[in-house]
Amino acid sequence: MPGLYLHIPFCKQACHYCDFHFSTSMGLKGQFVEALIKEMALRRTYLPDPSALLETIYFGGGTPSLLTAEELTQIFDAIQTNFEVSPQAEITLEANPDDLTADKLAVLAASPVNRLSIGLQSFHEPHLRLMNRAHSALESSQAVRRAQAAGFENISVDLIYGVPAAGHGIWEEDLGQLFDLRVPHVSAYALTIEPDTAFGRRLKKGTFVAPPEEFVAQQFEILLTQLRAHGYEQYEISNFCQPGRESRHNSNYWRGVPYLGLGPSAHSFDGRSRQYAVANNPQYVAAVLERGEVPATTEVLSPLDQANEYLLTTLRTSRGCDLRHLRDALGLNLLADRTEYLGSLLTQGMATLTDDTLRLTDAGKLLADHITLELFAEAPSAVSA
Template sequence: MTGIYIHVPFCKQACHYCDFHFSTSMRRKHEVVQAICQEIILQQNYLSSRELQTIYLGGGTPSLLTATELDKIFTTLHQHFTIAADAEITLEANPDDLTAAKINELKQSPVNRLSIGLQSFHDPHLRLMNRVHSANESLASVQLAQDSGFSNITVDLIYGIPAANHSIWAKDLEQVVALQVPHVSAYALTIEPKTALGNWTKKGTFIPSEDEFVATQFEMLLTHMQTHGYEQYEISNFAQPGWESRHNSNYWKGVPYLGLGPSAHSFNGSSRQYNVANNSQYLAALSQNKIPATVETLSLADQANEYLMTTLRTIWGCDLNKIKNTFGFDLQQLHGNYLSRIIQKGMAQLENNTLTLTNQGKLLADQITLDLFIAE
């Protein structure tokens, strides 16, 4: 099972929390699309199979692509890959882009799954994050998509936004369930250094929420989603039965994937590579039929740590037998005392030699993963 990620590096404006690669100038959008199509041709042999089970257009804001630009990308993919009849094809969209005309346009395309970046139903929070859309547009975009026949919809929410209490987050949770979408992704507000929020935090004009405040909202999230029939199959992702993201699930299970576009990452099992996060440099390289990527060959310890880092976030957990048999490391021998300690504290479970985190452990997932990393 293989998949392709396509990074569309354009946005109407910069969200105050986002440190992904993007440009707010649309001047070279058509050129970048052309270059992505050229990269598809050059990278058609990167994966061991040319049959694609998943395609994911992320960004940036892929909903800014015109029908012609989207068609060019899919035409090129069809010419050089076989797209499975039941392939999951996701496009990230902002609510303000999803007019009735735009949704109808997408309905005519191969896209069969929408990922809509709502982030909040509270207008002051949307303004703080510098989102283009309003809370009303959030609701309208999902309704329009559902009315047009899109059933496979996921929406994004952000929690941990500073507030006097948890009432705004509680209302967001009630509202997202009321939308009756089958999948929800929820992320804690993270303050990245090279963002507006990062700069304001450094200057003292913005004060992030305390860890305890964020942890409480995470626990509210877990309880609310479980109560309404959503399974937390990855720390930030919740799905009704059968509606898990196939593309992202493959990431977390260590399945190889190809990334296309400026700043996109690829993984083939033994190496990772990163495209240059600069549109002009990306275009210059592709004009010469060169892939502007930095390749990192992964040692067995790197591969084991990659597997540990991704699988420990999921409901399926980390198979210690695979770490031993595939990568040659016995995690129980290396970290036996630590494993016993986190299990005794109720932060993890070990069944059939598969390690999974409990709700308590998920609050400390990053630290637990670091503590279990295998040294070279």
């Protein structure tokens, strides 16, 4: 069933690793909410079946926890006006720990939000300062406990590994504090240095040194070992949960379920094409409010694009890539075209192949991007009848 994504493009300050679209200026926040609500009306028929119930709603950013009670109410009223929402919908809001005061949590608990995704990133104060996070190490754990006390049981937390350090002790301590919190879902990402970020610019100047790939790989392996020992399942390369506690919204992305994205820089997918909204707050607000237009670019997906996307998303998941579906529905016959490469993956212990379903092993997950590129580098061959 379809989902709704809302991009809230405002942050208190810029984290040094972040290359998502956001602004630290709140001057347009009120007009943005007005534009977001108007965009809902403009795009209410975007999804293939506009009458289908929304099964997931996701507030991402940016920092959605910067929304006020009044702004949240306005947005939810507009969602109810323009869409049919399932009574069992998963409704997630990303939040920073410093925003989760008792008052803010009371506002969120009184709203339709039923799942929080809290961006902890670390429990280690020097690492938080290095990344230019707005919260303290103490607030990392306090925010989760406050959320639990406010009635939120469905909580996900974000952690970042591969932060430069003398050894793995800090990462192991971070994981220990995570387990003490007993949250059902964890998203863990390797620190990635993107060019147009503070870290990227410092790397270019030589004032920041990224850790060796081997160091990052070792921390990933520690992550896998520790989370499994505490009962978490890795259902996607960066996502772990207690049994049955997957993110329904993100899982639908990886399954190719259509979704509507609202707000500047948001992406949408209708099953055949993608849309990309302009990543500029003033341009977005002006286009929607003044001209009644959504400033977005549409990309129609070719059969090869669809096959490549299926490979890219499914290989990251524990479900794996159904090679028969890839052949019969999308026209890419890897079993015939890439027999030798698939064989090498199996021989090297990078993947398993069971009932024509290709899954990456732990070793393969470390090279997931490389393996995926190798597999969809070839043009699809015709499939004989």
